[in-house]
């Protein structure tokens with residue numbers, strides 16, 4: 001079969017590999033669509049030894065069951081499914097509670113992270129990772145599994161603060177952020193301030209229903225403060241889907257005393273959390289900082305429900321499998337709006 005693999009750090013190749021077979025408890029899925037996540041660029045940029053090499057990338061997958069391995073109940077050839085990408089140990093305290101995104105044994109284990117992913121004609125996954133998607137378009141189903149699930153989980157973590165009358169600043173309206181805006185609108189009554197460097201991303205945020213948009217830049221903090229109030233007031237919640245030094249610095253300067261910063265993006269910035277009496281403090285007093293990771297299977301079930309009810313829709317640009325490397329180049333340049341989805 002054809003697959004797009006990381007064959008060395010930074011190297012992505014469209015190549016031929018043997019079609020895998022489903023082992024006991026596993027399913028061979030014919031890939032229908034796979035989202036190109038910005039994390040794949042971080043995986044490619046990671047030094048040798050962090051991720052398996054060679055490895056087929058792709059952790060945002062939906063497809064059709066082709067064959068089932070021994071002992072698999074409840075799934076048959078032809079069934080359509082989204083893949084919950086995390087594979088926790090299944091035995092630790094966190095996994096037993098359903099928090100596989102907090103597994104104490106394999107903290108970043110999963111499809112396209114620690115084993116071959118979905119950028120291929122077929123992928124083998126444990127049957128327990130499949131969630132039914134009915135007749136949903138698979139190019140819509142695939143982005144739900146990460147671009148939808150990760151913001152949904154972050155919103156869940158922030159939910160106690162997301163009361164009517166509060167404000168949420170959403171930084172980075174790309175694959176995750178454009179889903180995050182819709183999830184906030186569908187599940188909360190907060191006022192949304194969307195922030196991005198790209199005018200096209202801000203247009204998308206406005207079309208989706210963000211209440212205010214602010215172009216990132218030297219005066220962004222000032223412009224956001226005009227909307228959310230100056231310190232010690234500010235945004236109740238900041239969802240940072242970038243994680244660069246500039247966005248972490250923006251977030252901590254616009255979050256309210258007692259607010260919450262959710263640092264989802266992995267762009268390598270550092271947040272100076274120091275309990276000091278500086279004025280202004282680097283992070284306001286009583287402010288919570290969370291570094292969310294992906295989400296739970298139960299949350300993915302809810303994300304799929306939101307989409308099936310028409311409340312969540314990925315803005316998708318599709319590419320054939322052979323053009324996956326070009327899709328990632330476009331993502332790196334910032335030329336993808338919404339989600340790039342590869343259709344093998």
Ligand code: NAD
Pocket residue numbers: 036037038039040042146150171172173174175176177195196197198201216241242243244246247263264265266267291292293294331334336338
């Ligand atoms: P994306 O490239 O689709 O979107 C990023 C958006 O941020 C773009 O719209 C871009 O214009 C904007 N942006 C870039 N720099 C900016 C800046 N300085 N200020 C404001 N906006 C800026 O990426 P994505 O696939 O949505 O992923 C976003 C981040 O989240 C990545 O770092 C990715 O690795 C990470 N991620 C984390 C998790 C997790 O579980 N923590 C899961 C998935 C993705």
Ligand code: ZN
Pocket residue numbers: 037038039040059146
């Ligand atoms: Zn991802």
Ligand code: ZN
Pocket residue numbers: 088089090091092093094095096100102103104105106
């Ligand atoms: Zn575990």
